Amino acid sequence: MTQPKRSIFQSLSAKIFFRIFVIYFFIASVLTAFQMVDVYVRHKHSFIQKLDVYSSSIERSLALAIWDFDEMRLESISDGVLKIPLVTGVSVRELMLGQAIVQKGQVPGKLGEAGSQNSGSLEVTFSFLEEDIIERPLTIYREGNDKPIAVLTLYSNQAMMIEGVKYSLLIILCSAVLKTLSLWFLFTLVLRRHLVKPLKELTDIVQGVNFGSISSSIIEKHKGEDELTRLSVVFNQMLLRLQEAGDELEDSNSKLNTEIRQKHAVLHEVQDLNDKLEHRVEMRTEELASAHDFMSQLIESIPNPVFYKHSDGDYRVVNEAFKSEFRIDDYNDNDCDKLTDGDFLDESGAAQEDKADAGIMSTREALTYESSLVDSRGNVHELLISKAPLKATSSQYQGVVGMMVNIENRKVLERELRTFATIDGLTGCYNRRYFMEQAQKEVSRGNRHHYLMALLYLDIDLFKHINDENGHHVGDRVLKQFASVCKGVCRDGDIVGRIGGEEFAIMLTHTTFDSAYEVANRLRTIIEGTEMNTRESIKITTSIGVSMVGHGIDLESSIQRADAALYQAKKMGRNRVECYQHIEQKGA
Structure with missing residues (x-):
């Protein structure tokens, strides 16, 4: 009779032990897997980050070497990179022509070429390496300029990355197995001693309990102050x-x-x-x-967009003008899905408005500002926005209320006024004030980056005679076509301005003395051969004064020198180019 009871409780303890251990084993397996994945991911991230750091550390020197076409320096830099333990290959490819400047070590394209010249077993090895290649490209920009010139790519492989982490993964796995075996032994020992035996004794005591009496044999058997005897009493x-x-x-x-x-x-x-x-x-x-x-x-x-935005970022109230402004007519205030900035604005606009609302909530002050918001359809909304925090209690704020005014017409007028203030209305060139401002900025950049510029001063020969003979309307057409020819000859980075009347000025950036003289002569020749499109056939000529800017020659001095050279060209018979440097040499 006692033996079946004992087997029942032993079976129950075994079930409890098995379920506890299964749960523990599952949790331990998952945690071990997560830990191994985390160690692998962290190591991989650190590995790639080191490659990026190596790329960034040589970016500036590599850009200078590429720009100066310094092959020895390129070879030296690439050899130094290949000495880094993590790097197996390096490639530098020019963006403009798409040609490889440098390819060293294990580079994917290079591996394929080498494999075609060797044995079949060597081809299999290189194919395996090429599948496991890790590459980190970096665009190289010219120093002081945002124009990309080349792409630097550092290569490594999975085998090298795994080599650095495999011992850590093995230690984690062995530790998990050791802990599991230790807990198996402890669970078995504890359950046998503290669960199976007490349950069997408690069963014997409970069988002796009648309604109001306990068997004396059981009481004598379990005399003492232990928990089981007390429980039966x-x-x-x-x-x-x-x-x-x-x-x-x-x-x-x-x-x-x-x-x-x-x-x-x-x-x-x-x-x-x-x-x-x-x-x-x-x-x-x-x-x-x-x-x-x-x-x-x-x-x-209210004819203008009005809204209430809750502190959680949802728009709880918007009027019809707000819906019409952003074309969200399908939205209803009672909808379960609340309207947010991201539903009708692009990512940058939504972030801008969230930031402004957070500032209002923190400072608890009203704010009025102008903003150009782009909606989800790509339309730009020029708005004057007024916002204020909305109180929930005397010390708590529950959101922001505000109103918007569309100021697109005002912005158009502002842009037109800005154009009138910078562009000559007749020729489309910069006016004198804006030309001087842009030329001074270019001179400052040239001084910082140590490059030369040239200033051309142009004057239409006998322009007063053209006006007197043909009228001012013909003179205006001549000025327009003259300006068009000047802008057609110049590059995108050059600055063309009308200084006054028939006088024009051109700032040639990144230009040597010989190049400036050549451009001035080419411009003079083109203008001489151009027939002005008026009712009568009119041909004009121009006199040009040239002066260099940079290396100690500021803009004001260059203007005075170019003007003096222009005066000399007029004096020498017009339709010619004179350089201030030539005048100085003749005077000396």
Whole structure:
């Protein structure tokens, strides 16, 4: 009789132990896998980051070497990179022609070429390496300029990266297996001693418990102050107390019935009060609904976009003008899906508005500002936005309320005024003030980056005679065509301006003395051969003064020198190019 009981409890403990261990084994396996993946990912990220750091460290020197066509320096830099343990190959490819400047080490394209010249086994090895190649490209920009000139690519492979992390993964796996075996042994020892044996003894004691009595043999067998003996005595005492509690419960039940009848009477009174309260709630609800309708009509009657944005980023109230401005007519204030900035603005606009609203909530001050917002369809909205924080309590703020005014027409007028202030209305060239401003900026850049510029001063020969003979309307056409020819000869980076009347100025950037003289002669020749499109056939000529800018010659001095050279060209018979440097040499 005792043996079957023991096998039952042993079976139960085995089930408990098995389930606990399965759960532990699953959790330990998942955590070990996560830990191994985390170590691998961190190592891979560190590996790639080191390649990026190596690329960045040689970016500037490599850009200078490429720009100067310094092959020895390129070879030296590439050889130094290949000495880094993590780098297996390096490639530098020119962007303009797409040609490889440098290819060293294990480079994918280079590996394919080498493999075609060797044995079949060597081809398999290179194919495997090429599949595991890790490459980190970096665009090289010319120093001081945002124009890309080449792409630097560092190569490595998976085998080298795994080599650095495999011992860490093996230690993690061995540690997990060791902990699992240790816990298996501890669980087995603890459950056998502290669960199976006590359960068997407790079963023997409970079998000896009758209603109000305990078997004396069991009591004698379990004499002492241990927990099992105390538990069996408590079971016997509990049965006696339950009988006493049953009698007390019957008396309490009769008293409870009396109290229930009294409470029924009170309940009827509460019901009457509840009916009166519901009536008042209905009246108040109607008043609130009426006030809500009035506020909705008031907001909708405002012709400008009005909104309320909650602190969680959702728009809780928007009027029809707001919906019309951003074309979100399908949105309803009662929709479960709340409207956010990202639903109708592009990513940058949504981030800008979130930042502005966060600032208003933190400073608790109203804010008015102009903003150019791009909606999700790509349309630009020029807006004047006024916002203020909305209080929930005396110290808490629940969101932002605001109004928008479309100022697109005003922005158009501002752009037109800005054009009128910088562009000559007749020729389309820069006016004198804006030309001087842009030329001074270019001179400052040239001084910083140590390159030369040239200034051309041009004057249409005998232009007063053209005006007197043909009228000012013909003179205006001549000025327009003259300016068009000048802009056609110049490069995109050159600056063309009308200084006044028939005088023009051209700033040639990144230009030597010989190049400037050549451009001036070519421009003079083209103008001499150009027939002006007027009612009568008119040909014009131009005199040009040339002066260099840079290396200690500022803009003001260059203008004076170019003007002096122009005067000399006029004096020498017009339709010619004179350089201030030539005049200085003749004077010397």
